[in-house]
Amino acid sequence: MDRRPGLSARLRLTLSYAGLVLVTGTVLLAVVWLFLLRYVPDNSQGLLGISPNRYLLSRVFGRAAAVAMACLLVLGLAGGWFLAGRMLAPLTRITAAARLAGSGSLSHRIRMEGRRDEFRELADAFDAMLERLESHVAEQRRFAANASHELRTPLAVSRTLLDVARKDPTRDREELVERLYAVNTRAIDLTEALLLLSRSDRGNVTRESVDLSLLAEEAAETLLPLAERRGISLDVTGGEARAGGSPELLLRMVTNLVQNAVVHNLPSGGTVTVRTEERDGAGVVRVENTGRPLPPDLVPTLTEPFQRGTARARTDEHAGAGLGLALVHSIVRAHGGTLDLVPRPGGGLVVTVRLPGPR
Numbered sequence: 152m153d154r155r156p157g158l159s160a161r162l163r164l165t166l167s168y169a170g171l172v173l174v175t176g177t178v179l180l181a182v183v184w185l186f187l188l189r190y191v192p193d194n195s196q197g198l199l200g201i202s203p204n205r206y207l208l209s210r211v212f213g214r215a216a217a218v219a220m221a222c223l224l225v226l227g228l229a230g231g232w233f234l235a236g237r238m239l240a241p242l243t244r245i246t247a248a249a250r251l252a253g254s255g256s257l258s259h260r261i262r263m264e265g266r267r268d269e270f271r272e273l274a275d276a277f278d279a280m281l282e283r284l285e286s287h288v289a290e291q292r293r294f295a296a297n298a299s300h301e302l303r304t305p306l307a308v309s310r311t312l313l314d315v316a317r318k319d320p321t322r323d324r325e326e327l328v329e330r331l332y333a334v335n336t337r338a339i340d341l342t343e344a345l346l347l348l349s350r351s352d353r354g355n356v357t358r359e360s361v362d363l364s365l366l367a368e369e370a371a372e373t374l375l376p377l378a379e380r381r382g383i384s385l386d387v388t389g390g391e392a393r394a395g396g397s398p399e400l401l402l403r404m405v406t407n408l409v410q411n412a413v414v415h416n417l418p419s420g421g422t423v424t425v426r427t428e429e430r431d432g433a434g435v436v437r438v439e440n441t442g443r444p445l446p447p448d449l450v451p452t453l454t455e456p457f458q459r460g461t462a463r464a465r466t467d468e469h470a471g472a473g474l475g476l477a478l479v480h481s482i483v484r485a486h487g488g489t490l491d492l493v494p495r496p497g498g499g500l501v502v503t504v505r506l507p508g509p510r
Contacts, residue, residue, distance in 0.1 A: 160242075161235040168231030169224060176223045180216050241270035245277055257285035290455075305338035360509035361401050363392040363434045364427040370406040371425060374413055382419035385409070389427040394434030395509035396486040404482040405436060407475045408502055412440035416499070432508045433488075442499035450492050450500070454480035479504070 244261055251259045260281065263274040309331060316327050364387075371387045378385040394401065405425075412423040421441040428435050454476045476492075479502075483490045488506035495501055 161232070161239055164235035164238070165228060165231035168234065169227030172223050172227035172231075173220065176220055180220075183212070241274060245270070245274055248277060248281075252281055252284075257281055257288060302338065302341065305334045305341070308334045309338075357397045358395050358510070359398060361394050361396055361398050361434075363394055363401065363405065363436050363506070364389060366398075366402050366405045367409070367425045367427050367436065369402065370409045373406065374409050377410070378413050378423065381413065381416065381421070383413055383416055383421045383423055385413065385423045385425075387425045387427075389425075390429075392427040392429050392434035392436065393508055394486070394488075394506035396506060400482045400485070401506075404479050404504070407479050408436065408438045408504070411475045412438050412500070412502075416440050416442045421499075429508070430505070434506045434508060436504045436506075437501065438503075439495065439501045440499045441495070441497070444498045445494040445500060447494065450494055453492060454490065476502075 241263055244263065248259055248261050260278045261274040262278065263271050265271060312327055312331055312334070316322055316324070367387050367389075371385055375385060409423065409425060412425075416423065423438070423440045426437045426439075428437075480490050483504055483506065486506050488504060491503040491505075493501045493503075
């Protein structure tokens with residue numbers, strides 16, 4: 152923003168300090184005049200007939216007072232300029248860091264030393280903001296790179312299939328159409344997931360009263376054929392659990408949780424348990440599944456976009472793009488809820504979602 156030039160904060164503080172010193176000196180001189188000089192007799196004998204009279208004292212005192220006021224002015228300006236510089240030095244460092252951040256350098260930190268005060272609290276808050284901003288920008292860059300890679304894969308596969316069909320006209324066209332359909336379906340699902348992730352990240356979701364138990368039953372009914380093909384037992388228990396939010400997004404959240412629990416399970420004979428309840432005015436969904444043991448350092452990364460748990464059992468049919476729990480995390484965050492992931496001692500994962508109740 153273009154602004155007209157004005158006095159710097161240091162100069163204004165300096166003038167304020169000097170003005171305060173001059174006002175203080177003036178008050179002292181006035182006190183001396185009111186309570187001392189005014190009581191000196193103004194005659195030729197002076198006080199008690201031996202002291203100088205008021206006229207002589209006023210002349211001597213006036214010259215000394217003028218010199219003293221000039222010295223106070225100089226000291227006030229010099230001392231004020233020095234003190235203002237010392238006081239505003241932290242602000243200068245913060246301003247320099249802000250300019251660096253504005254130019255794109257988010258790795259710089261102020262790290263102001265010393266005891267806590269207003270300037271150091273501001274510097275610490277600015278450092279924390281830069282750290283979050285740098286993390287967010289790095290996450291967005293990784294997301295863009297991974298999304299480009301994931302979207303390029305089905306397109307490259309489609310082009311390869313078309314090249315094969317063009318070079319070999321005798322190839323079975325029905326098989327080609329089926330494979331192209333599968334690749335195109337995966338690309339559409341991935342695009343829809345990216346759009347949904349972007350929508351939930353913006354946080355502009357509708358707020359309705361939603362029963363999470365009904366969403367859990369719907370998701371389980373939809374994914375029951377998949378669970379039966381994999382030989383996994385899928386159970387939904389619990390009671391009514393009201394939450395405030397978008398029915399579409401919350402249904403996608405529960406569906407992703409159940410689908411992840413089914414896909415990332417034992418090759419056969421596994422279990423998935425979905426439980427809903429209300430706790431302290433909030434709706435709670437708990438999804439627990441069996442599976443292979445998960446390393447503790449892997450669990451916190453499962454909510455990152457395009458993060459695939461390599462230690463989790465899966466098939467090529469449902470390899471996915473690594474957006475399942477990322478979508479869940481984004482939807483939960485948009486609804487002001489919490490998401491907890493805890494590895495089971497015997498293998499598998501326990502995911503607990505807590506959402507605020509309807510207002």
